[in-house]
Amino acid sequence: MKQICKMMGIDPDRLAMHFVSAAEGARFAEIATEMTEIVARLGPNPLKKNASN
Numbered sequence: 001m002k003q004i005c006k007m008m009g010i011d012p013d014r015l016a017m018h019f020v021s022a023a024e025g026a027r028f029a030e031i032a033t034e035m036t037e038i039v040a041r042l043g044p045n046p047l048k049k050n051a052s053n
Contacts, residue, residue, distance in 0.1 A: 011042050 002012035016035060020028045 009046055011046075013038055013042060014045075 001015055001017075005012045005015050016031075018031050020031065
């Protein structure tokens with residue numbers, strides 16, 4: 001999937017897959033926070049500017 005992201009011009013760091021059970025609420029929150037920080041660091045989605053045309 002990360003190779004497909006690269007081919008589409010999307011930073012592969014925008015994609016992650018984690019398996020978390022319903023009993024792992026704290027782990028889910030940790031993953032969500034990490035992904036939010038990564039996406040904020042990467043900035044706006046480069047494809048989004050093309051979608052407005």
